[in-house]
Amino acid sequence: LAKTTQPISMDSYEGQEVNITCSHNNIATNDYITWYQQFPSQGPRFIIQGYKTKVTNEVASLFIPADRKSSTLSLPRVSLSDTAVYYCLVGGSGAQKLVFGQGTRLTINP
């Protein structure tokens, strides 16, 4: 399983765009990149998944450069409710398990 590295914490303000970068230098050819969000007292929730280039959904965008050794989760115009821990995971399609790292604790201030 590819190891991921992400910042332990980040701070931003309401209305700003937030970018959280994850490093995964030993990503394998068939690995996908998945991001989860966890609010206090809740289980993690799937945000977005991608393989290369850019993926966008109603919540976030995921940017993956050509070498795929890193990825950036982009949250547009954040609000206080986006305060949460964000996890970056890497694993192959059909992989039986993924490993959650320590995540990035994002705090949005008024």
Place this chain on the structure above:
Amino acid sequence: DAGVIQSPRHEVTEMGQEVTLRCKPISGHNSLFWYRQTMMRGLELLIYFNNNVPIDDSGMPEDRFSAKMPNASFSTLKIQPSEPRDSAVYFCASTLGGGSDTQYFGPGTRLTVL
């Protein structure tokens, strides 16, 4: 669908007692995962099942922990005897396929061992 259901939501017990946590995965999902979360160690995968069969239990901390999945709609995680260091939030998650598929987490069981 009601999502992944866990019970109880909170459990307070004394050291040495047996604790049983329960999980009902989403209907039709083939894989089930048990996680433990603490401030110190983060979110740890304890064990996962595929089609009711335990595939990897390497995350189970010790013999005091055991998990079963007697059918596709029910799983238990048992701690016997419990110890204060077992205090944590225990999550169950299920997926349609493997772990790289979207994992749907339950609300968790907050366990406190006194």
